[in-house]
Amino acid sequence: MIRLANEPGFGRWRDQIRATGGCAHPVYFSGGSTTLDAATGEVLRHYSTATEPGGRLAVRCRNRRASRCAPCSWLHSGDTFHLMRAGLLGGKGVPSAVTAHPRLFVTLTAPSFGPVHRTTPDGGQCRPRRDGGQCEHDCPVGCGLVHAPDDPVVGQPLCPRCYDYASHVLWHAHAGELWNRTMRSVRRRLAAAAGTSQARVSDHLRLSFAKVTEFQRRGAVHFHAVIRLDGPDGPETPPPDWATARLLEDAVRSVAASVSVSMPYVSGLGEYIFRWGEQIDVHPIRRAFVDGGPISDEAVAAYVAKYVSKGVGDSGGTDCRMTTFEDIVLARVSGHVRALMGTAWRLGGLMGLEHLRLRTWAHTLGYRGHVLTKSHRYSTTYGELRAARVVHIRPEEELGPATATEAAWRYVGSGHTVAEAEIARGIAEDIATLRDIRHRMWAGFDG
Numbered sequence: 001m002i003r004l005a006n007e008p009g010f011g012r013w014r015d016q017i018r019a020t021g022g023c024a025h026p027v028y029f030s031g032g033s034t035t036l037d038a039a040t041g042e043v044l045r046h047y048s049t050a051t052e053p054g055g056r057l058a059v060r061c062r063n064r065r066a067s068r069c070a071p072c073s074w075l076h077s078g079d080t081f082h083l084m085r086a087g088l089l090g091g092k093g094v095p096s097a098v099t100a101h102p103r104l105f106v107t108l109t110a111p112s113f114g115p116v117h118r119t120t121p122d123g124g125q126c127r128p129r130r131d132g133g134q135c136e137h138d139c140p141v142g143c144g145l146v147h148a149p150d151d152p153v154v155g156q157p158l159c160p161r162c163y164d165y166a167s168h169v170l171w172h173a174h175a176g177e178l179w180n181r182t183m184r185s186v187r188r189r190l191a192a193a194a195g196t197s198q199a200r201v202s203d204h205l206r207l208s209f210a211k212v213t214e215f216q217r218r219g220a221v222h223f224h225a226v227i228r229l230d231g232p233d234g235p236e237t238p239p240p241d242w243a244t245a246r247l248l249e250d251a252v253r254s255v256a257a258s259v260s261v262s263m264p265y266v267s268g269l270g271e272y273i274f275r276w277g278e279q280i281d282v283h284p285i286r287r288a289f290v291d292g293g294p295i296s297d298e299a300v301a302a303y304v305a306k307y308v309s310k311g312v313g314d315s316g317g318t319d320c321r322m323t324t325f326e327d328i329v330l331a332r333v334s335g336h337v338r339a340l341m342g343t344a345w346r347l348g349g350l351m352g353l354e355h356l357r358l359r360t361w362a363h364t365l366g367y368r369g370h371v372l373t374k375s376h377r378y379s380t381t382y383g384e385l386r387a388a389r390v391v392h393i394r395p396e397e398e399l400g401p402a403t404a405t406e407a408a409w410r411y412v413g414s415g416h417t418v419a420e421a422e423i424a425r426g427i428a429e430d431i432a433t434l435r436d437i438r439h440r441m442w443a444g445f446d447g
Contacts, residue, residue, distance in 0.1 A: 001419040009053025014423065016058040021071035022428025024421070026058040027414045033407035044403060056412050064371065065319055066309045071428045073309040079385045080212075080372060081305035087210055087226060087235075087379035088285065088297040092388075094235050094379050101238060102229040102245035103285040105300050106252055108182075109277035110171055110220035114163035117143055117153045118217075127158070137161045155217030155315065156336045163336075165343040167272065168220060170263060172366035173356045174274045175221060178261045179369075182276075183209065185259050186227075189251035193242065205239040206230045210374035213367070214307045215315040219340050221367050222277075224304060226285070226378075227252065234377040245284045256280045266352040308372055312337070312364050322362045340365045 004010060020026050032048035049057045066073040082092065088103065090096030117126050129142035139159035147154050157163040184198075191201035211225035229248055231237025256276050263272040283295045313319045316334035320327075328341045344366045348358030361368050416424055 001422060004417075004419045004423070007053070013053045013058075014427070016052070017420075017424050018427050018431075020058055020060045021075065021431055022424050022426075023058070023060045023071055024069040024424060024428070025061040025063065025415050026424075027061055028054075028056040028058055028412050029409045030056045030412045031407070031409035033405055033409075036404045036406065038402045038404045061414070064309055065311045065313065067311065067313045068319055071431070074432075077305045077309045079382055080308045081301050082385060083374075083379055083382065084210060084226065084301040084304045085297065087208070087228065087374075088301060090235075092380035092384070097238065098228065098230070098235045099287050099297070101235070102243060102248050104227045104245065104248055104252060105281075105283045105285050105295050106225045106227055106256075107222060107279075107281040108179075108225070108256060109222040109279045110168075110175070110216075111275060111277040113165070113168040113171075113220070115141070115158045116163075116218045117147060117151075117156050117158065119147050119149050119151075119154055135159050135162050152316070152334070155219065156334065157218075160336070160339060163339075165339055166269065166347065169340060169344045169347060169358065169366035170269075170272055170356075171274050172221060172364075173358060173361075173368060174261045174263065175223075175367060176369040178259065178274055178276065179211070179223060181261060182255055182259050183207065185255040186248075186251050189255060190229075190243070190247070193247060193251075194240075203232055205232060205243050206234055206377060208235070208375045208378040210304075210372065210378045212304045212307050212372045213369060214310065215312045215317070217315055219312070219315055219317065219337055219365055224307065226300060226304070228378070230377065235379075249282050249284065252282050253280065264352070266350060268350065269347075304372075311371070317341075317365065318363055320363060321360070328362065337365070 007013075017023065017026065030049045032046065032050070034043060034047075035045040036042065037044055049055050060072050060075070061069050062076065063069040063072050064076040086092035086094045087098065090098050115127060119126070123146060126143035126145050126147055127141075129140065129144055133141050135141055135158075137159050139162070141158065143158060187201055187207055188198050190205065190207065191198045194201060194204045196204065206229075208228045208230055209225055211223045213221050213223055215221055227248065228235075229239040229243050229245075231239050257280070259275070261274045263274070265271045285300055286296050311317075311319050315337070317337040318331050318333055320331075322328050322331070322341060322345070325342070325345055328338060328345060331338060331341070333341070341362045344358045344362040347353055347366075348356070348360075348362070356366070357368065358366050
């Protein structure tokens, strides 16, 4: 660290890391860009990394996981909040009239693959023994203990040999298709209510959504989604009077209870039919400061933003991709997660399951989807939010449409040395502390 601090370009390097918010794993590029006047060819701005320390420039890693990079995760969560909020309250190109459109907050869960240890809201026993029996592997079928929320045993199966690991992993691999089929079926129900075909239902209304994926303690994903009904032109137009929140809620509940995805027969496994779990929550979203309900616009946006920074690592797993079976054996994960990853690896080698790429996604327990997905017309995009932030921080970046930019960049490395990581961590902590102080000051002013 002393040697680093005495480097000639240390001050400028520190400024770069501060500009990234103290990113824990920055990406370095070399090159430059030139902005020209499109009509005259005059050079309006030129930048080159030739004068930077080491001839390179640090940029954010943009990792959404708080376990990998807290500064970038905080920024990504903030973008997610505004993306979700815009689809609920308007803004960022979405009219504020969407607050009057039917909107639901929906939670869809995975089915049970075997009993696991759990906590209860009332602080009761995990799984009270009713008959005092044991499973075929001589394991108790119940648990009379009261587990704390942070107890490592929560989410672990009562009997690992009874747990259906293959169904768990394969359900993950088909969860994305199950969601897509659910949305298509909901549109079909709405078309039937309108007395038209699914192909013509867009003449009456449009179904928009945004969903986030969360890993439960048992290692199974469930989806939190905002579903909204718009008019035929999207959020700019209201849906017809008959398209109510009650109609949408009935359609979602009915479809979620009946929709399924089938997996063709595979030698050694048989056939599978995948469905949603029994726990299905559907709540209308209330307008903040008007209805005063517990499920409000701001609460939903904040809830989704919180979970977008989490991953399988928060459920006892790891965010690192597995490249060999030995990586799974040596991974610092719970025994339950190790069994799930091992099952994904073994199933990935079976003929007939190659298209699922289970070995590639063994670290996510077979789940291949993005943490957040949305329909095209729900609201803004991450790219538009980042571009707006750049213009806000550096207004000179917005030079108008009559300009042309020539750029040439080359990747030259990523990450920190041990000394660099320690300094970057201190910068990130300072920024977080100042942000917290500003927040408390503004909260005091509002009070």
